[in-house]
Amino acid sequence: LPDLKDKVAVVTGAGSGIGRAAALMLAQQGMKVCLADLKDERRDQTVQEILSTGGQAISVDVDVADPIRVAEAFEEVAHAWGRLDFVFANAGINGVLAPIEDMKPEDWDRTLSVNLKGTFLCVKHAVPHMKEQGGSIVITSSINGSRKFSGFGMSAYSASKAGQVAFAKMAALELARYKIRVNAICPGSIKTNIGENTQPTPELQKIKIPVNYPEGSQPLEHAPGMPEQVADLVAFLASEASSHITGTELFIDGAESLL
């Protein structure tokens, strides 16, 4: 993907899982990559890994739910590199998983704030830096917000992920006039550290959750996907190779959502 060389990317949630794999892949393609995440050792190790292989990377501390920090982070990137071509709005949490009647409004709010408001804030603050030359934005939703709704306790998560798909489509429509493309990707189960940010409540653990297929099974591979497989899709959507693709939701799930 030669058109990516020396272009500038911001990747949120870049310290782990899908974001980390995408940051490594984009740097390998010659992009200057800003790894935006909570202050995190794994994020800093990823920056070091990119630098040690001759790539270009910086990091910014940002909670994507914090409007001031998100605005500042995009200013920092503009200051460092003077342009912005690609945003991967990927940071997300499963958050507190609880039956609806036990879900605390503040736990609902936190999941929506990180996953949905965080996405809005990143797009909002990216646009002023992208609108002169155009660019591409990819939002990590999930099959759980679009095609397969499984697992009790995931109502806030699923609502946030569905909201991301709707937001991506509206943003694609609005931002086409600046030649900014916006797409949502919907991964199935991917082997990452997302379980660390999952908090099932005791109430949820009392419910027998119907599961209609073995955990993690996907028709194509019979195992969770790998973050590097998602990173390949992200690089394609960053590149001019996808120049006519905008406003879509792309499933990357080994057909898991069809089971």
Ligand code: NAD
């Ligand atoms: P992960 O936990 O491995 O990585 C998530 C990263 O986001 C971490 O580095 C974390 O520090 C960061 N993050 C969390 N809250 C943040 C905040 N408020 N501000 C900034 N950064 C924050 O998980 P992952 O699986 O790589 O998740 C990435 C995205 O993929 C999420 O949006 C998730 O919903 C989505 N997703 C994951 C799967 C899966 O099976 N792993 C499936 C579908 C969608």
